[in-house]
Amino acid sequence: MQSVIQVSGLTKQFNNFTAVNDLSFSVNKGDVYGFLGQNGAGKSTTIRMLLTLIEPTAGNIELFGMNLKTHRKEILQQVGAVVEKPDVYKYLSAYQNVALFAKLSGITVNRTVIMNQLEMVGLAQRANDTVKTFSQGMKQRLGIAIALVHNPQLIVLDEPTNGLDPQGIADIRNLILRLSREMGKTVVVSSHLLSEIEQVATRLLIIDKGKKLIEGAANELFDPSQTIVELTAVDNNDALLRLQNSQWASNLQPQRQQSILLKLHKHQIPQLHKDLVGLDIAVLSLQPRHSLEDYFLQITSGNQHVQAYTN
Amino acid sequence: MYKLIQIELYKIFRRPRTYIAFAAVFSLITIIQFGLKMDGKTYADFMMKDLSSSITIEGNILNGYLVCYIMLQLLLVHVPLLIALIAADMISGEANMGTLRIMLTKPISRTQFMLAKFIASSVYTLLLLVWLAILALFVSMYIFGTDDLFLMKSSYVVLLKNGDIFWRYVGAFCFAAVAMLTVAALGFLLSVFAENSIGPIVATMSVIIFFTILSTLNIPIFNAIKPYLFTTHMNDWKEFFDIQVTENNEAIIGSIQKPEKIVNSILVLLLHIVGFVTAAILVFKKKDILS
Numbered sequence: 001m002q003s004v005i006q007v008s009g010l011t012k013q014f015n016n017f018t019a020v021n022d023l024s025f026s027v028n029k030g031d032v033y034g035f036l037g038q039n040g041a042g043k044s045t046t047i048r049m050l051l052t053l054i055e056p057t058a059g060n061i062e063l064f065g066m067n068l069k070t071h072r073k074e075i076l077q078q079v080g081a082v083v084e085k086p087d088v089y090k091y092l093s094a095y096q097n098v099a100l101f102a103k104l105s106g107i108t109v110n111r112t113v114i115m116n117q118l119e120m121v122g123l124a125q126r127a128n129d130t131v132k133t134f135s136q137g138m139k140q141r142l143g144i145a146i147a148l149v150h151n152p153q154l155i156v157l158d159e160p161t162n163g164l165d166p167q168g169i170a171d172i173r174n175l176i177l178r179l180s181r182e183m184g185k186t187v188v189v190s191s192h193l194l195s196e197i198e199q200v201a202t203r204l205l206i207i208d209k210g211k212k213l214i215e216g217a218a219n220e221l222f223d224p225s226q227t228i229v230e231l232t233a234v235d236n237n238d239a240l241l242r243l244q245n246s247q248w249a250s251n252l253q254p255q256r257q258q259s260i261l262l263k264l265h266k267h268q269i270p271q272l273h274k275d276l277v278g279l280d281i282a283v284l285s286l287q288p289r290h291s292l293e294d295y296f297l298q299i300t301s302g303n304q305h306v307q308a309y310t311n
Numbered sequence: 312m313y314k315l316i317q318i319e320l321y322k323i324f325r326r327p328r329t330y331i332a333f334a335a336v337f338s339l340i341t342i343i344q345f346g347l348k349m350d351g352k353t354y355a356d357f358m359m360k361d362l363s364s365s366i367t368i369e370g371n372i373l374n375g376y377l378v379c380y381i382m383l384q385l386l387l388v389h390v391p392l393l394i395a396l397i398a399a400d401m402i403s404g405e406a407n408m409g410t411l412r413i414m415l416t417k418p419i420s421r422t423q424f425m426l427a428k429f430i431a432s433s434v435y436t437l438l439l440l441v442w443l444a445i446l447a448l449f450v451s452m453y454i455f456g457t458d459d460l461f462l463m464k465s466s467y468v469v470l471l472k473n474g475d476i477f478w479r480y481v482g483a484f485c486f487a488a489v490a491m492l493t494v495a496a497l498g499f500l501l502s503v504f505a506e507n508s509i510g511p512i513v514a515t516m517s518v519i520i521f522f523t524i525l526s527t528l529n530i531p532i533f534n535a536i537k538p539y540l541f542t543t544h545m546n547d548w549k550e551f552f553d554i555q556v557t558e559n560n561e562a563i564i565g566s567i568q569k570p571e572k573i574v575n576s577i578l579v580l581l582l583h584i585v586g587f588v589t590a591a592i593l594v595f596k597k598k599d600i601l602s
Contacts (some may be wrong), residue, residue, distance in 0.1 A: 087409025
């Protein structure tokens with residue numbers, strides 16, 4: 001597999017604070033690479049080092065097989081990025097912003113190309129409106145149009161769903177999937193909204209306090225035999241009694257008042273569904289809960305945060 | 312590089328803030344011209360009151376050349392503020408808007424980026440001076456006509472012949488351009504250190520005020536540093552309006568009394584420009600973009 005990003009021993013210190021500590025990872029061509037960590041874990045600092053916004057204290061970064069320090073211009077011609085908030089020139093229109101950054105990227109684009117980019121992010125109708133009239137979600141999509149206008153091979157999105165409503169989040173998710181699956185782009189996406197990353201990433205890197213915790217294929221990082229399913233029934237007490245007397249008794253977990261938890265293999269969920277009908281349990285909802293979020297909290301320093309409320 | 316400069320100029324002239332300075336210069340000059348047109352004779356009489364008993368002057372004293380000189384004396388002190396509005400905002404403004412991030416992820420070198428920004432702010436500075444020249448000189452010449460220029464210096468008077476004045480204004484405006492570019496370079500340097508626009512604008516004006524006070528203080532201990540302060544040289548455009556005289560005290564047409572002073576001042580100002588811009592580039596090249 002061809003490597004697009006190869007990072008080794010990357011370290012960044014701000015005075016006495018080590019934001020990124022000896023980080024190494026690689027991103028392959030075609031990956032949607034999820035870059036995960038809590039706030040302050042070092043995600044943005046790492047991404048800024050990949051984009052030459054911050055100079056590393058130590059370590060080596062190679063993109064497309066070239067050293068970032070010595071081939072900065074050639075590399076950045078193939079990279080499109082949205083770093084945190086997609087701030088653009090508010091006194092210019094969406095069209096003018098895309099045209100300006102296309103020029104900066106060293107390409108000559110005509111009106112059709114720019115309008116196609118705006119069309120792709122759903123902003124063609126607002127092309128001539130000044131950005132100051134845009135919502136946060138529209139600015140985010142404009143930022144992505146700007147990142148894509150020069151047809152880069154690698155797209156880096158730092159917290160792209162920040163401040164977006166559910167529809168905006170879904171739009172960004174669909175866009176990432178489209179970029180990867182239809183257009184064959186390599187996408188690096190960082191977020192602390194883990195459920196979002198879970199839905200798009202093919203490979204993951206989880207960092208905490210600037211250090212790598214784990215890296216690998218998304219479907220390999222989670223043990224499917226440890227899936228937690230949350231069942232809510234019309235009468236939870238009655239449902240619990242029936243389950244305790246069934247073949248699922250050994251799967252029951254310490255209970256909550258408002259739902260029933262079962263630990264099982266992901267493949268057993270369809271059977272459980274059938275058996276619930278057989279046991280005549282009136283089900284309100286059945287949700288697998290062992291998501292990336294649980295996994296993430298399990299391996300990162302969750303003890304630094306406010307203890308979860310349970311009733 | 313040319314493309315970068317084009318982009319920077321495009322950005323400057325798409326911003327409404329840019330036109331504040333042009334509007335301010337227009338308003339001030341129009342008001343002064345209106346006042347002098349309406350009540351210029353009183354002003355001229357007041358100016359001449361100490362001399363009217365000893366010399367007689369014929370002709371149009373309050374002509375376009377004198378009006379322009381009066382306005383340059385008044386305005387060139389304040390134009391640095393208008394220049395700082397843009398130059399001191401060049402980097403800090405981008406940092407404040409958050410656009411610095413997106414700009415620097417594009418395949419352009421930081422040195423080119425900085426040079427393009429400084430050149431663009433220089434173009435703005437020069438256009439502002441051209442605007443000032445059009446309004447203060449050409450419009451005044453049209454409204455008040457032309458004649459000999461009568462100037463009162465601290466201990467003597469200068470009378471410049473009508474045909475010997477225009478080139479002096481060309482020289483004075485060119486000198487003012489170098490002086491104002493020094494202000495632009497200072498604002499540009501200070502803008503590298505901040506992430507909001509107000510700080511560097513205020514800092515630029517504070518530095519100018521501080522150095523101007525040092526330049527004008529007649530305290531011996533400061534005399535050694537005065538020649539090295541850019542503020543000491545910023546008003547030397549006036550040297551273009553001092554003329555050499557013969558032994559019989561006759562004016563030598565086309566002469567300047569101290570041309571070496573003008574050359575020296577230009578060199579000092581140019582050195583400051585190079586120093587400020589180089590420092591700005593060196594600092595910016597090492598700067599982590601955290602905004």
